[in-house]
Amino acid sequence: MTALTITGVTKSFGTTPVLEGVDLHVPAGSLIAVLGPSGCGKTTLLRLIAGFTAPDTGAIVIGDQTVFSPGRSVPPQRRRVGYVAQEGALFPHLTVAANITFGLPRSARKAGERVPELLDLVGLDRRLATRFPHELSGGQQQRVALARALAPGPSIVLLDEPFSSLDAGLREGTRRAVVQALREIAATAVLVTHDQAEALSLADQVAVMRQGRLVQLDSPATLYRYPCDTGVAGFVGESVLLPADLRQAEAECALGVLPLRESGGGAEASAGTRHGAVLIRPEQIRLHPSSEATGIEARVAGVSFFGHDAAVRLDLVPTGPQVTARVLGQDLPALGELVRLTVTGDVLAYPTDRTLGTPAVTS
Amino acid sequence: MRRAPIRPSPERAPHGVNGEGRAVPFPDMKRIKRGTGTGQTERSYPPLMLVAAVSVALIALIPLGFVVAYSASIGPAEAARLVFRPRTGELLWNTVRLAAGCVLLCAVIGVGAAWLVERSTLPGRRVWNVLLVAPLAIPAFVNSFGWVSLMPGATGYGGALLIVTLSYFPLVYLPVAAALRGLDPALEESAHALGHSPWRTFLRVVLPQLRPALLGGSLLISLHLLAEFGALQMLRFPTFTTAIYDQYQSTFNGPAANMLAGVLVLLCLLLLLAELRLRGRARYARLGAGSARPSPRTRLGRGTTPTLLGLGLLIALALGVPLGSLGYWLTRGSSSTFPIGTLVTTTLTSVGLGAAGAVLATVIALPVAWLYVRRPGRLSMILERSTYFGNALPGIVVALALVTIAIRLTPALYQTTALLLTAYAILFLPRTMVNVRSALAQAPPVLEDVAHALGAGRLATFRRVTLRLIAPGLGAGTALVFIAIVTELTATLLLAPIGTQTLATRFWSHSDSIAYAASAPYAALMVLISAPATYLLTRETRNREAKEGARG
Numbered sequence: 003m004t005a006l007t008i009t010g011v012t013k014s015f016g017t018t019p020v021l022e023g024v025d026l027h028v029p030a031g032s033l034i035a036v037l038g039p040s041g042c043g044k045t046t047l048l049r050l051i052a053g054f055t056a057p058d059t060g061a062i063v064i065g066d067q068t069v070f071s072p073g074r075s076v077p078p079q080r081r082r083v084g085y086v087a088q089e090g091a092l093f094p095h096l097t098v099a100a101n102i103t104f105g106l107p108r109s110a111r112k113a114g115e116r117v118p119e120l121l122d123l124v125g126l127d128r129r130l131a132t133r134f135p136h137e138l139s140g141g142q143q144q145r146v147a148l149a150r151a152l153a154p155g156p157s158i159v160l161l162d163e164p165f166s167s168l169d170a171g172l173r174e175g176t177r178r179a180v181v182q183a184l185r186e187i188a189a190t191a192v193l194v195t196h197d198q199a200e201a202l203s204l205a206d207q208v209a210v211m212r213q214g215r216l217v218q219l220d221s222p223a224t225l226y227r228y229p230c231d232t233g234v235a236g237f238v239g240e241s242v243l244l245p246a247d248l249r250q251a252e253a254e255c256a257l258g259v260l261p262l263r264e265s266g267g268g269a270e271a272s273a274g275t276r277h278g279a280v281l282i283r284p285e286q287i288r289l290h291p292s293s294e295a296t297g298i299e300a301r302v303a304g305v306s307f308f309g310h311d312a313a314v315r316l317d318l319v320p321t322g323p324q325v326t327a328r329v330l331g332q333d334l335p336a337l338g339e340l341v342r343l344t345v346t347g348d349v350l351a352y353p354t355d356r357t358l359g360t361p362a363v364t365s
Numbered sequence: 366m367r368r369a370p371i372r373p374s375p376e377r378a379p380h381g382v383n384g385e386g387r388a389v390p391f392p393d394m395k396r397i398k399r400g401t402g403t404g405q406t407e408r409s410y411p412p413l414m415l416v417a418a419v420s421v422a423l424i425a426l427i428p429l430g431f432v433v434a435y436s437a438s439i440g441p442a443e444a445a446r447l448v449f450r451p452r453t454g455e456l457l458w459n460t461v462r463l464a465a466g467c468v469l470l471c472a473v474i475g476v477g478a479a480w481l482v483e484r485s486t487l488p489g490r491r492v493w494n495v496l497l498v499a500p501l502a503i504p505a506f507v508n509s510f511g512w513v514s515l516m517p518g519a520t521g522y523g524g525a526l527l528i529v530t531l532s533y534f535p536l537v538y539l540p541v542a543a544a545l546r547g548l549d550p551a552l553e554e555s556a557h558a559l560g561h562s563p564w565r566t567f568l569r570v571v572l573p574q575l576r577p578a579l580l581g582g583s584l585l586i587s588l589h590l591l592a593e594f595g596a597l598q599m600l601r602f603p604t605f606t607t608a609i610y611d612q613y614q615s616t617f618n619g620p621a622a623n624m625l626a627g628v629l630v631l632l633c634l635l636l637l638l639a640e641l642r643l644r645g646r647a648r649y650a651r652l653g654a655g656s657a658r659p660s661p662r663t664r665l666g667r668g669t670t671p672t673l674l675g676l677g678l679l680i681a682l683a684l685g686v687p688l689g690s691l692g693y694w695l696t697r698g699s700s701s702t703f704p705i706g707t708l709v710t711t712t713l714t715s716v717g718l719g720a721a722g723a724v725l726a727t728v729i730a731l732p733v734a735w736l737y738v739r740r741p742g743r744l745s746m747i748l749e750r751s752t753y754f755g756n757a758l759p760g761i762v763v764a765l766a767l768v769t770i771a772i773r774l775t776p777a778l779y780q781t782t783a784l785l786l787t788a789y790a791i792l793f794l795p796r797t798m799v800n801v802r803s804a805l806a807q808a809p810p811v812l813e814d815v816a817h818a819l820g821a822g823r824l825a826t827f828r829r830v831t832l833r834l835i836a837p838g839l840g841a842g843t844a845l846v847f848i849a850i851v852t853e854l855t856a857t858l859l860l861a862p863i864g865t866q867t868l869a870t871r872f873w874s875h876s877d878s879i880a881y882a883a884s885a886p887y888a889a890l891m892v893l894i895s896a897p898a899t900y901l902l903t904r905e906t907r908n909r910e911a912k913e914g915a916r917g
Contacts, residue, residue: 054818077822079820079821079826080820081818084818085814085815087811087814093812093815093830094834095834105821
């Protein structure tokens with residue numbers, strides 16, 4: 003498969019800017035997730051790559067072919083791009099086999115070439131080949147859509163929120179099957195999603211988009227540990243943001259003095275105390291009985307039980323902000339109980355210029 | 366233990382990432398979403414498509430241009446003198462009350478019958494589906510011939526309303542039944558879940574979804590009535606069209622007739638405006654996961670017998686009376702009324718003209734409908750509306766406009782089949798347009814995107830995806846036009862090249878002279894030819910049911 007490079011792409015619909023200069027490089031054979039809330043322009047980005055819509059400016063290169071530059075646009079049918087639409091978009095008048103072979107030359111279509119092989123690849127029973135789309139479940143439709151996109155051997159595969167319309171049970175299995183199929187043929191793939199768990203768990207790299215801009219591109223682990231600002235921090239996972247006095251290697255906040263995480267640009271660890279905020283993940287906050295001597299005193303304000311774990315909302319005593327802790331599902335504190343809190347591990351500091359919104363508390 | 370020095374006040378509510386800050390926050394919802402996803406924001410018109418659509422619209426506007434230019438040429442004072450007469454008011458009242466009554470009755474009958482066939486446990490649904498479309502095979506003037514020749518008293522408003530309703534209700538039934546078939550059952554299920562009774566669900570959820578089909582059908586019926594000539598002439602119920610015909614008969618191409626045509630054009634404009642205001646801009650393509658599944662049916666239970674009786678009565682009036690009457694006159698005819706040779710050649714002429722005209726009309730409807738559905742905007746709407754005028758003008762006005770223009774500009778075209786086919790295309794474009802348009806609206810654009818991504822070019826995508834999806838709509842449109850042409854009377858009388866006689870023109874010349882027995886074979890042949898095309902219209906349903914049955 004081939005690499006994809008996007009440089010300086012902008013797009014407006016009428017007077018509404020949708021993409022304001024996006025640069026993105028997807029190395030050959032990697033799966034990248036474009037993560038963002040609805041309306042951030044991620045679907046538009048995908049449609050520009052596919053060629054359904056033309057950018058206003060910028061360039062898009064697939065492998066060594068420039069498919070878009072100002073004054074030159076290769077139509078979608080000659081871009082060799084596999085496209086999996088939101089709800090599969092299978093052709094309702096064709097069987098599964100005919101859907102899968104749609105992009106193949108006429109002779110191959112007649113012979114039904116590659117159908118069994120592709121059904122195997124996406125983990126579907128070969129006997130489904132003669133069914134019509136309306137006789138399949140949503141997850142099966144989505145897998146057929148992937149098989150159809152892969153059949154002509156595309157250079158890259160584009161997936162537009164392919165799992166969002168599936169129910170939770172189907173979603174997990176379909177995700178696994180789809181990613182496994184993509185890995186098996188070492189496909190270069192771009193997955194658009196608004197679901198952070200999906201992006202973090204499936205992709206090699208996650209590109210976070212916000213209001214038409216790409217704000218961060220990192221591996222899932224790095225993104226979760228080093229979100230570039232508090233907005234991204236809150237979007238890729240639950241976060242507790244506390245105002246803090248930042249010093250060289252530690253920060254002082256409502257939960258005490260905490261060690262700061264080494265961030266890439268070590269130069270800023272300069273002299274003096276600065277105001278800012280610290281990012282604590284709820285799973286870093288530990289609960290202790292109030293009888294223990296260590297920790298900050300807090301009162302349990304609410305518990306959301308999820309089975310395997312629970313989110314506990316805590317008011318710091320006496321008037322402090324509310325923070326959220328993630329604890330294992332066993333021995334939960336009772337409502338109104340007094341507990342003590344400690345923070346394990348290091349925390350990430352944000353100077354005031356990288357905090358979005360009021361640096362208060364959040365979860 | 367150290368206390369943190371910074372203590373935000375408690376009234377600072379926890380701000381999520383949506384808090385107001387200097388940098389851009391993640392928006393919750395967004396206003397720009399409407400623009401993405403389906404490519405509907407694409408504003409560019411493909412040039413070839415645009416040229417084709419504009420040409421079609423211009424051709425469709427020829428008769429209108431003729432009427433307007435004529436009115437302008439005689440000056441406002443003369444025009445006013447001709448229009449503001451008590452006779453005009455009388456004709457207006459007749460035309461309006463006939464159209465209003467007929468649309469109302471047809472809407473009730475059409476929607477009710479469609480619901481029974483598509484959504485209830487009515488026994489014999491496939492048979493009823495065929496029977497409810499069948500009246501289309503009987504031209505309105507044959508229908509009134511059937512009634513009048515047996516019951517000479519069936520004239521005036523009551524008679525006219527009864528007969529045009531029986532002739533035209535399938536024009537509502539067909540599109541509404543098709544829409545019900547394509548409707549996502551999840552909508553109805555959601556409404557049930559929200560606590561709506563089946564009846565309330567129908568009123569609040571199903572009916573609004575049927576609006577495009579219902580309005581399309583009603584508009585078609587109104588336009589039909591404005592143009593109807595043969596039936597109303599026979600029933601002696603004067604409307605604009607029959608009055609114009611009489612004027613033409615007495616003073617060939619006289620100013621009075623042309624001014625009446627002008628008023629008729631105004632009525633048509635009003636109808637178009639009304640439909641425009643009533644129709645929302647919503648898209649009616651099905652939303653939701655995967656492909657559609659069939660809808661659950663409502664049990665009729667104890668209501669089954671009365672329902673069957675009601676439908677039976679409807680069919681007896683719409684089919685039984687005219688067919689019985691035709692049968693009666695056929696048996697009354699002597700051998701001299703069955704000139705086999707003439708019957709055969711006349712039939713071949715009618716079928717040939719019908720097939721050519723129907724294909725022509727549907728093909729030229731495509732670019733206009735495509736622009737209207739896929740590039741919604743002022744220009745595409747104007748183009749689409751332009752094609753409606755033909756059907757609102759009496760065939761004779763269209764014919765005379767073409768004759769006048771052909772003689773002045775392109776004498777070579779005068780007295781040719783091409784000119785006659787052009788008149789048919791102008792007259793019947795709206796019938797096929799409604800079908801092509803709704804078919805395109807129900808074919809999701811994302812499927813075309815997917816086909817492009819799979820390497821299919823524009824043409825291949827159209828042939829392999831779009832055409833397959835809209836084929837039922839195209840078929841329905843073509844069949845409707847075919848039937849219309851086979852039974853077309855007035856334009857054919859004027860435009861057919863010398864020596865070309867169709868079933869309709871022969872029928873008319875005989876029945877005009879009250880030779881009922883002599884005209885009966887031609888009427889029967891028209892019904893026979895229309896029948897297969899009518900049957901074709903119901904085939905889609907049967908195919909679907911057959912498929913479901915086979916796969917279980």
